[in-house]
Amino acid sequence: MFSKIKSQFMLDPKIIHLNHGSFGATPKPIFNSLVNWQKKLELNPSKHIYDTFDLLKESRSALANYINCDKDDIAFMPNPSTALNTIIKSLDINPGDEILSSNHEYETLDRTWKYISKKTGSKYIQVPVSLPLESENDFIESLLKQITSKTKIIFLSQITSSTGLIFPIEKICQIAKEKNILSIIDGAHVPGHINLDIKKLNPDVYTGACHKWMCSPKGTAFLYVDKKIQDIIEPLVISWGYDSDMPSHSQFLDYLQWQGTDDVSSYLTIHDTIDFLKKNNWGNVSKQCKKLNIWARNEINKLLKIEPISDDRFLGQMSSIPIKSNNILEDQIEFYSKYKIQIPFFKWHDKEFFRISIQAYNSKEDIFKLLEALDKKYNN
Secondary structure, three states: OOHHHHOOEOOOOOOEEOOHHHHOOOEHHHHHHHHHHHHHHHHOHHHHHHHHHHHHHHHHHHHHHHHOOOHHHEEEEOOHHHHHHHHHOOOOOOOOOEEEEEOOOOHHHHHHHHHHHHHHOOEEEEEOOOOOEOOHHHHHHHHHOOOOOOEEEEEEEOEOOOOOOEOOHHHHHHHHHHOOOEEEEEEOOOOOOOOOOHHHHOOOEEEEEOOOOOOOOOOOEEEEEOHHHHHHOOOOOOOOOOOOOOOOOOHHHHHHHOOOOOOOOOHHHHHHHHHHHHHOOHHHHHHHHHHHHHHHHHHHHHHHOOOOOEOHHHOOOEEEEEEOOOOHHHHHHHHHHOOOEEOOEEEEOOEEEEEEEOOOOOOHHHHHHHHHHHHHHHOO
16 A cells, blocks of 8 residues: 555565554664664663663653653553553452443453452443444443442443444543543554544543554553542552652652663654654555555455444444354464465454454555455355
């Protein structure tokens, strides 16, 4: 689709890569930035490890401008799961408290909430959001019906991992504020995928991955926490920032920015990452990728005689397709080994799916090859 941009990625050209959503892919200029930062840090580790706090401030500032929030309200994290575990394990959750969520959430976070519920005696309620998803109001009403006087937290993905759907999170955050309920949003798939404006969304907590759709190096994510609740956030690891001998203006940053020795070079690439996106007019790239994704989803559904799981307006650059499979792991291995196509297959509740992700390095030719493979596999 974008041949000049495609040449910037280091992906194996013998493979059709349709799984950007899982782990992303890093263009050469951003990867070179990572290597340059690693080299700089190695020149004088004893000095530069301490210098990184000033450098992290610059990176936080660049990211804050990109997602529209205060630079001191975000801390870098290796991934959204770590970010959300930090939050979940910091909260004062009591027996009988209810955490309201959906049945479309990322499985590892479901496991975290179930762990906390078992430990505290609280209830993790996964509201069924039926498919096909055709109405924002239906989605919102399904959640509103489950809010009770015991609802303490609403936890939702802005873009779901399993079903690839964009939920109307801004309205949910507004409702949560009105009802004095804590809103925690998993935006792992959002930055670089759809527009993210933290101040407009106004969540209490938000986490996003930069290593997915922003194309940052692996292990680059952030945690945003509203100033009003930053004092209750505790570090996963107690280190030098806890009860610091030299506290900064922010306990939140003291606690979370230094949890032992870590390679922060990926966090320092943020400025170069955003610069790459701007130079390549990434808003237009995402728009074209969305068009290709919707076309691909519709062609696949037509080939397999399957009804879509949502209206087009709930889609970005990912689509999940329901299939009939006796062994999803074998199917995934077959598509990679036989057809050289990288796509994830998975179970979602009692159904089987595969998911496509469309990024700047993909084209209609990739989809034609996928359609050919799907026809051989499922229509013969």
